[in-house]
Amino acid sequence: MNYVILDLEWNTAFSKSTHSFVNEIIEFGAVKTDAEFNETAAFERLVTPRIGKKLSGRVKQLTHLTNEDLAGGEDFLSVSRAFEDFVGDSVLMTWGTSDIHALIENFRFYNRDKTIPFLSSYCDLQEYCERAIDRFDEGNQIGLGRFAEIIGVSFSEEEQHRAAADAYLSLKCMKKVMGGYPLEQCILKADCEEFYKRMLFKNHFITDLKDPDVDREQMKFSCDVCGRQARRLKKWRLHNKSFDADFICKNCGRKFTGRVSFKKRFDGVKVNKRIIEKKEKTEEKQEDT
Numbered sequence: 001m002n003y004v005i006l007d008l009e010w011n012t013a014f015s016k017s018t019h020s021f022v023n024e025i026i027e028f029g030a031v032k033t034d035a036e037f038n039e040t041a042a043f044e045r046l047v048t049p050r051i052g053k054k055l056s057g058r059v060k061q062l063t064h065l066t067n068e069d070l071a072g073g074e075d076f077l078s079v080s081r082a083f084e085d086f087v088g089d090s091v092l093m094t095w096g097t098s099d100i101h102a103l104i105e106n107f108r109f110y111n112r113d114k115t116i117p118f119l120s121s122y123c124d125l126q127e128y129c130e131r132a133i134d135r136f137d138e139g140n141q142i143g144l145g146r147f148a149e150i151i152g153v154s155f156s157e158e159e160q161h162r163a164a165a166d167a168y169l170s171l172k173c174m175k176k177v178m179g180g181y182p183l184e185q186c187i188l189k190a191d192c193e194e195f196y197k198r199m200l201f202k203n204h205f206i207t208d209l210k211d212p213d214v215d216r217e218q219m220k221f222s223c224d225v226c227g228r229q230a231r232r233l234k235k236w237r238l239h240n241k242s243f244d245a246d247f248i249c250k251n252c253g254r255k256f257t258g259r260v261s262f263k264k265r266f267d268g269v270k271v272n273k274r275i276i277e278k279k280e281k282t283e284e285k286q287e288d289t
């Protein structure tokens with residue numbers, strides 16, 4: 001089994017033909033390894049943008065790439081074909097799924113391809129690495145540079161935000177935390193419709209109580225003092241993306257506000273429940289979950 005760790009840089013440009021913004025890929029950087037994660041090959045190519053002829057200031061600042069660097073080079077299809085040969089049947093890995101989103105977008109735009117031809121299995125290294133140090137939290141993802149700092153992997157700030165440097169740094173981070181979590185559990189089969197559904201699924205909060213994914217059982221609250229089931233006093237009200245209702249415990253007299261939220265994800269609904277003090281809004285701090 002081989003692995004390819006890929007990082008992309010892209011520039012956001014407005015397409016007049018589709019009347020929408022496209023994250024146009026301008027650089028591929030990747031490192032290939034054997035099963036023990038020893039480097040066996042590298043891939044580094046610039047892509048000449050076709051939609052956005054001029055790089056945005058932010059991209060220039062971040063990547064230190066110039067319009068001249070990109071002019072007169074290869075187009076997306078020729079670079080992606082070369083990359084397809086490079087990947088072969090390796091497991092593709094990226095730090096976070098935004099590179100996969102950019103690939104899907106670019107293949108659709110340039111090739112009308114609904115799928116990524118070199119993708120057979122995929123691992124999100126950000127999720128893997130976070131799980132390996134027991135810091136995985138969907139709502140609070142850790143950027144690559146920050147992650148390297150946390151685990152004490154040194155890197156030069158100057159070199160980051162170029163594709164190859166970021167791919168190497170991702171590899172270094174993975175090797176440092178390897179063993180903290182079974183890697184197989186983070187490798188997804190990617191040559192199927194389900195993979196694209198998963199990638200393109202937009203997590204969202206359910207804000208309609210009639211939604212069939214709202215589990216009514218989760219809207220019952222027990223008293224946090226005596227443990228008995230509390231009684232709801234008023235109707236549920238929507239508060240940001242949560243539902244709030246006032247409760248009273250008939251046993252001990254405790255009054256509180258019950259708050260519950262339902263987050264719809266590809267794999268199911270994540271319920272978050274907590275008790276907050278009534279009308280003491282200054283105490284409503286965000287909890288770590």
Ligand SMILES: [Zn+2]
Pocket residue numbers: 223224225226227228249250251252253254
């Ligand atoms: Zn009570």
